[in-house]
Amino acid sequence: MSEPPLLEVRRLGRTDYAEAHRIQEEVLEQRIGGDTPDVLLLTEHEPIITLGRGTPPAAANGAPHAVVEVERGGEATFHGPGQVVAYPILALQEDRRDLHRYLRDLEQVVIGVLAEFEIEGRRVDGLTGVWVGDRKIASIGVAVRRWVTWHGLAINVHTDLESFQGFAPCGLDPAVMTRMADLAEMPPGTTLVEVLVVKHVCEVFGHELPPPPPPPQPEPGQFPDLPLFPG
Secondary structure: OOOOOEEEEEEEEEEOHHHHHHHHHHHHHHHHOOOOOEEEEEEEEOOEEEEOOOOOOOOOOOOOOOEEEOOOOOOEEEEOOOEEEEEEEOEOOHHHOOHHHHHHHHHHHHHHHHHOOOOOOEOOOOOOOEEEOOEEEEEEEEEEEOOEEEEEEEEEOOOOHHHHOOOOHHHOOHHHEOOHHHOOOOOOOOHHHHHHHHHHHHHHHOOEOOOOOOOOOOOOOOOOOOOOOOO
16 A cells, blocks of 8 residues: 655745745646655735636726736635635646546535534535635635646635625625634634644645654754753
8 A cells, every 4th residue: 555645834924925926836846847745835925816717807806905817717816814825736646637526625625624613614516615604715726737736725714804895706796705713713813724724635635744854963072952950
């Protein structure tokens, strides 16, 4: 039986969208070339509206932030502070080379994360993303190059929902958007949700994390720090 594939996790912190996009492209080419294992990039963007390949003309007219066209599928959406954005850069094996299945797998990652907070996420027939009741909490838009994935998912955690006003996010009424902080008691920041995204990506896609690096060894002639005891 083969070993589970390794998943390298890179937490980028707050990023400008253009910089995160550059990193994605760099890692994508490395993965295509076999120079890196599968990678999960986690970030929180500065405010921006991205337009996927399915975005109709003028869809972002009136958007409150800068607008950029990108390669992913889907329509217009907002990225900004308080949102966990995950970019899985995965080489899909032959038995997983089905983009509909891949989208459903990403939805399952989000549904698993929400369940950790007793929030019941669900799919909606004919639409991509994850919903809670009649409100949308996560958007998904992907691209694939030589069966290596990029772009990914965005979960609204503490996101300012006013940033979805002025345009039609994913072709929908802005009022449909919701966030985790309105549905459960959430800790400040997005670190816990990032950790849970890693957990559920590993569960859904069958990955393992690399072993932690060994602790640094003291230089010859130096003594390691030892605990001090009174008396």
